[in-house]
Amino acid sequence: MNNNKLYIVMVGLPARGKSTIASKLKENLVKNSIKTQIFNNGDLRRKLGPENTSYPEFYDPKNREGVEFREKIALINIKRATDYLKGTGRVAILDATNVSLKRRKKITELLTDHAILFIECINDDEEILKASIDRKVAHPEFSHLGREAATRSFRQRINYYQSIYTPVEKETNFIKLDSLYNKISDEEVSDDIPYYDRIRDFLVTDTVKNLFLIRHGETYFNLQNRIGGNSGLTGDGKVQAEALAQSFRNKKVPVIFTSKKKRTVQTAFPIKRLQNDCVIIPLEEFNEINSGVCECMSYEEIRRKTPHVYLSRKEDKYNYIYPEGEGYVSMKERVDRGIKKALYLSSNPQNIMIIGHRAVNRMILSHFLYRRKEDVPYIYVPQDKFYHIVATQDKKLFQLKKYNL
Ligand code: F6P
Numbered sequence: 402m403n404n405n406k407l408y409i410v411m412v413g414l415p416a417r418g419k420s421t422i423a424s425k426l427k428e429n430l431v432k433n434s435i436k437t438q439i440f441n442n443g444d445l446r447r448k449l450g451p452e453n454t455s456y457p458e459f460y461d462p463k464n465r466e467g468v469e470f471r472e473k474i475a476l477i478n479i480k481r482a483t484d485y486l487k488g489t490g491r492v493a494i495l496d497a498t499n500v501s502l503k504r505r506k507k508i509t510e511l512l513t514d515h516a517i518l519f520i521e522c523i524n525d526d527e528e529i530l531k532a533s534i535d536r537k538v539a540h541p542e543f544s545h546l547g548r549e550a551a552t553r554s555f556r557q558r559i560n561y562y563q564s565i566y567t568p569v570e571k572e573t574n575f576i577k578l579d580s581l582y583n584k585i586s587d588e589e590v591s592d593d594i595p596y597y598d599r600i601r602d603f604l605v606t607d608t609v610k611n612l613f614l615i616r617h618g619e620t621y622f623n624l625q626n627r628i629g630g631n632s633g634l635t636g637d638g639k640v641q642a643e644a645l646a647q648s649f650r651n652k653k654v655p656v657i658f659t660s661k662k663k664r665t666v667q668t669a670f671p672i673k674r675l676q677n678d679c680v681i682i683p684l685e686e687f688n689e690i691n692s693g694v695c696e697c698m699s700y701e702e703i704r705r706k707t708p709h710v711y712l713s714r715k716e717d718k719y720n721y722i723y724p725e726g727e728g729y730v731s732m733k734e735r736v737d738r739g740i741k742k743a744l745y746l747s748s749n750p751q752n753i754m755i756i757g758h759r760a761v762n763r764m765i766l767s768h769f770l771y772r773r774k775e776d777v778p779y780i781y782v783p784q785d786k787f788y789h790i791v792a793t794q795d796k797k798l799f800q801l802k803k804y805n806l
Contacts, residue, residue: 406486406515407595409494410508412569413522414562415555416533418580421748422522422604423496428749429603429794435491435596440478442471442497447542449474455542457557462565475504479511486515492596500566509572516592518600519575521568526581532746578604581741599794606794607744607769613649613754614788616762617664618642622697623784629689629696634667640806641784646671648804649754656680657754658743660687665756672754682746686739687765689758693726718778729760729778736764762788770799 409426411419423439430437446454450470459467475497482493499505499519509517524530537543538551546554569575574594577587583605590597618638622630634642645668654676659665661683673679695703695710704711714721722728747753757765763780766772769792772780785806791798 404516404593404595405491407492408482408486408512408515408517409492409600410499410505410517410519411494411496411522412499412505412519413580414500414566415498415559416530416537417522417524418533418745419498419522420496421745422520422578422580423494425608425749426600426603427492427494430492430596430599432795433599436489437492437494438482438485438490439494439496440482440485442474442478442495445474445478446471449477453542453545455546455551455554457554457561460558460561462561475507476511479508483512483514498562500562502567505569505572516594517572517574518590518594518597519569519572520604521575521577522580523568523577523586524579524581529581529742529745536748576601576604581745583607583741603794607740607792608794609744609753609769609790609792610750611752612769612788612790612792613654613752614762614765614790615645615668615754615756616759616782616784616787617662617668617756618645619784620664626699626701627697628700628703629692631663633663638664639667639671642668642671644804644806645787646675650675652752653677653750654679654752654754655750656682656747657756658687658739658747659683659756660689660758660761661685662688662758665758668756669754682743684739684742686735686742687755687757687761690729690732690760691723691726693723695723695726717775719774729764730774732760732764736761737768740765740768766790766799769797 411423413419427437427439458464485493534555538555543551574590574592576585579586618634618641620632621635622632649672657669659669669681673681719729722731759782762782763777766780767777769790786801786803789800789802
């Protein structure tokens with residue numbers, strides 16, 4: 402066995418992030434001069450299919466014709482992957498569901514010249530699944546169906562795959578990955594797997610090529626030093642949003658994540674307007690800290706009316722939780738979830754943008770940039786500058802940039 406070469410076999414139900422991970426992994430390996438190719442069964446099926454194969458019954462395990470056709474596709478890709486590694490290729494990624502034991506046995510029987518690493522992607526978060534399916538059904542193969550019918554059809558396809566799904570367990574080398582949280586839930590590696598540390602470390606790294614982290618523009622509440630609430634942008638806030646839009650007009654920003662609050666969405670609108678193809682995705686996870694009984698009060702009022710809140714917060718700002726509200730400590734879980742969702746939903750674009758709030762942005766920054774907990778609530782988050790963050794396996798960059806007003 403040549404231990405320079407490797408087969409990676411993706412496993413998982415449709416819409417679990419397999420192809421996104423495969424393509425990011427390929428990009429990472431190629432960047433490091435490890436020649437890698439993806440062999441995707443879905444792409445080949447669409448190319449060679451005698452007809453449109455998007456209808457659900459095509460995936461019914463009892464549909465002999467469908468089964469035979471998909472087997473044929475799998476065999477062609479297995480052969481292509483083998484040929485690739487016989488040549489100068491170093492890593493061949495078989496990107497397909499590969500959920501049945503039968504299919505994985507066949508792969509193991511046929512690919513004997515190099516080690517095989519199975520990567521199983523699991524993610525049962527219904528909201529993420531729904532968003533992934535929405536993206537899938539926008540594919541031209543569903544263009545003959547309405548959105549609802551396409552979604553029903555895709556869900557039925559998933560059910561058929563579910564009926565033959567056996568999770569990886571007995572395979573010699575495997576990683577089970579929670580593809581939303583980049584967490585390895587189980588792994589078994591018995592062979593000497595080339596590039597293993599690089600691949601494993603890559604799978605658990607939150608990768609952002611260019612994340613532009615912006616705080617919303619000035620609001621009426623900001624002027625009065627009031628916290629929380631759902632105030633809109635002032636005239637100056639709108640000017641800030643326009644200025645931001647101008648400074649991003651020559652960059653491609655396909656997706657802007659905001660909170661569900663008016664001020665972040667209002668800041669996003671002008672930016673979207675100057676982009677060709679851009680969606681705004683408001684996530685609850687990026688809402689500002691809930692200051693409970695102090696919502697809508699000014700800092701001055703808090704000091705006067707609720708001195709206990711003022712003093713306790715001053716003492717330990719990170720761990721302090723507002724009565725009936727949140728603290729930095731209790732926001733962590735939801736903000737982390739928001740980051741994972743944003744990274745997952747944006748697939749693999751060059752640039753993504755998050756427009757958040759002061760406390761939320763501090764938490765987002767501390768996700769990528771190490772800070773002691775007690776320092777997090779004091780991270781500098783101005784309204785006339787934004788953070789440019791790059792966080793990959795090979796590069797970390799944090800830059801505070803001023804935009805032209
Ligand atoms: O003042 C704006 C604001 O976003 C408030 O809504 C929020 O409560 C506060 O900043 C968070 O900052 P700090 O934790 O420093 O009070």
